[in-house]
Amino acid sequence: MKRTRLIALFLAxxxxxxxxxxxxxxxxxxxxxxxxxxxxxxxxxxxxxxxVITGGEIYAPYALxxxxxxxxxxxxxxxxxxxxxxxxxxxxxxxxxxxxAYDREQQYQMRLMTNEAGTICVPLTFVCEKFGLELQIxxxxxxxxxxxxxxxxxxxxxxxxxxxxxMVALYxxxxxxxxxEPSSEPPASSAAxxxEPSxxxxxxxxxxxxxxxxxxxxxxxxxSILDTLDEYGMKxxxxxLGSEIEQERDTVRRMVGEGHSVGLHAWxxxxxxxxxxxxxxxxxxxxxxxxxxSVAQIRTRIFRFPYGSSYREVTQEMRDAVIGxxxxxxxxxxxxxxxxxPSASALARTVIRGLDEANSTVVILMHDTEMTAEALPTxxxxxxxxxxxxxxxxxxxxxxxxxxxxxxxxxD
Numbered sequence: 001m002k003r004t005r006l007i008a009l010f011l012a013x014x015x016x017x018x019x020x021x022x023x024x025x026x027x028x029x030x031x032x033x034x035x036x037x038x039x040x041x042x043x044x045x046x047x048x049x050x051x052v053i054t055g056g057e058i059y060a061p062y063a064l065x066x067x068x069x070x071x072x073x074x075x076x077x078x079x080x081x082x083x084x085x086x087x088x089x090x091x092x093x094x095x096x097x098x099x100x101a102y103d104r105e106q107q108y109q110m111r112l113m114t115n116e117a118g119t120i121c122v123p124l125t126f127v128c129e130k131f132g133l134e135l136q137i138x139x140x141x142x143x144x145x146x147x148x149x150x151x152x153x154x155x156x157x158x159x160x161x162x163x164x165x166x167m168v169a170l171y172x173x174x175x176x177x178x179x180x181e182p183s184s185e186p187p188a189s190s191a192a193x194x195x196e197p198s199x200x201x202x203x204x205x206x207x208x209x210x211x212x213x214x215x216x217x218x219x220x221x222x223x224s225i226l227d228t229l230d231e232y233g234m235k236x237x238x239x240x241l242g243s244e245i246e247q248e249r250d251t252v253r254r255m256v257g258e259g260h261s262v263g264l265h266a267w268x269x270x271x272x273x274x275x276x277x278x279x280x281x282x283x284x285x286x287x288x289x290x291x292x293x294s295v296a297q298i299r300t301r302i303f304r305f306p307y308g309s310s311y312r313e314v315t316q317e318m319r320d321a322v323i324g325x326x327x328x329x330x331x332x333x334x335x336x337x338x339x340x341x342p343s344a345s346a347l348a349r350t351v352i353r354g355l356d357e358a359n360s361t362v363v364i365l366m367h368d369t370e371m372t373a374e375a376l377p378t379x380x381x382x383x384x385x386x387x388x389x390x391x392x393x394x395x396x397x398x399x400x401x402x403x404x405x406x407x408x409x410x411x412d
Contacts, residue, residue: 035145035167036060037138038067039152042145042163045170047117051124051146058135058146059113059121070150072131073250075257076120083112083120084257085127091253091297092130094122103130104297124148140167207387209361211400212236212380213332215265215304217368218248218255224373226254232380235260237393238368239304242267242288249295256296261392263302264288264327274306275313278321285325301395303327310402323407330393331401332365333358336372344374351375352382362388363400 034051036043043049043064051060062083065074076083081096092103094112101110113121128135128148136156138145145167147156154162214225217238229236238255240262245252256262266274267284274284285303293299303322305314308331322329334354341347355362364379366372383390391397398406 033143035138035140035143035170036064037145037147037159037163038064039069039149040154040159040163041067041069042166042170045174047115048119050115050117052113052115052121054113058124058137059115060124060146060148061115061119062122063119064148070131070133070148072127072133073254075254075259077257077259082257082259083122084253085122085131086250086253086257087131088249090130091295092127093257093297096120101126102297104294140164142168142171205387207389208355208358210355210383210388210390211361211363211393212383212390213239213304213330213363213365213393214372215239215306215365215367216241216269218244218251219368221368221370221373222248222251222255225368225376226251226258226260228373228376228380229260230258232377232384234380234383234390235392237261237263237302239263239265239302240288240292241265241269242284242291243269245288245291245295252292252295256298259392261302261394262292262296262298262300263304263330263393264292264300265304266306267291269306271313275311275318278315278317281318282321282325285322285327301327302393303329304331305329308332308402309405319403319405323405328395328399328408329401329405330363330399332363333400334362334364336364336366336375338367338369338372341371344371345378347371348375348378348382351379355382355386355388361400 032053034053035045036049036051049061049064051058053059062074062076062085064070065072065085072085072087074083074085083094083096085092090103092101094101094110096112099109099111101108108126110123110126113123115121124135124146127133134149136147136149138147138156138160140160141164147159152159212229212234214222214236217240222238225236235258238260240252242264252262264285265288266281267288268274274281289299305311305322308314309319309329310331319329334351336347336351338347341350351364351366354364
């Protein structure tokens with residue numbers, strides 16, 4: 001029996017060696033290919049997920065951090081070419097245009113790269129160091145592997161002993177895949193030119209600019225709202241309560257990383273505290289700004305008064321205090337009346353009616369409520385199918401408020 005097992009083992013090893021020899025002879029000499037391993041999981045072997053090593057630095061696709069086992073998450077703002085990696089304790093943003101990265105402490109001369117498939121890759125040694133991950137280069141066959149470890153009971157040698165056959169099988173499948181044959185079909189003919197426009201035809205109406213805004217977050221409903229916005233490819237502006245920012249750190253970082261605009265909505269949202277005096281309001285604004293800076297490493301100068309700038313407790317001195325704090329304040333033109341609606345469908349109808357009846361720029365006021373999250377797909381579907389342009393609020397935009405107050409300082 002023992003002899004039989006030894007023979008079987010010898011044959012298996014021989015077969016593996018023959019396979020590796022065949023691989024060595026068939027592998028292209030000019031390709032730098034690597035397996036990618038996350039903890040104890042070998043990742044799919046294809047061009048899009050392959051790391052690249054250049055100038056002695058290892059770069060790996062940022063999408064690897066969609067694997068929650070690493071405890072690091074990402075968001076990519078395609079409009080600003082900014083990639084943000086974050087967890088509960090740390091956040092860093094890569095600015096592709098400036099070829100820099102920055103966190104709360106400093107700026108780094110650190111660029112992103114692309115692999116052969118054009119996938120955006122991050123400098124892996126740098127990222128692993130910042131997030132406390134272990135980076136290993138495994139001397140596997142027929143090609144090496146890049147392994148990122150957050151937690152594992154397997155050493156590098158133990159991992160290879162267990163998973164080498166799987167890696168060989170992946171590689172064999174990859175190099176033996178059929179190559180794409182050129183199509184013998186003739187190219188499709190171009191569409192026929194459209195008829196000349198009629199002289200009587202009137203030009204299409206100008207699209208309405210829409211600002212989608214949310215107050216009173218972040219909270220347990222905000223993630224669902226972000227999911228829906230992402231599904232429809234739209235960006236919004238969130239006016240955040242300072243008292244909630246620390247409790248929803250991941251949500252705030254995701255919000256910023258995905259390219260949404262953020263403003264302040266005071267700290268407490270309690271009349272007797274925030275509106276007790278101009279000084280108290282300004283203190284709440286500064287406290288909320290510090291909380292946002294602590295969590296997301298950004299400062300904002302956009303503000304919305306809780307209940308609006310015309311609320312009975314808001315005085316001219318308080319409006320001056322907001323301007324004095326370096327902020328510009330925004331109100332709204334369409335109120336979803338989230339807290340009064342009997343149903344999500346009624347809420348959606350209110351917003352859609354406001355959108356359709358507006359003659360100019362629309363600022364939609366909504367809140368991070370469960371009903372709003374339920375109504376949002378209907379609202380965004382209407383916007384996507386209509387003649388609208390969605391924008392986010394920046395400090396450079398002319399503010400829309402109930403007083404026509406466009407000051408940027410008290411001397412304007």
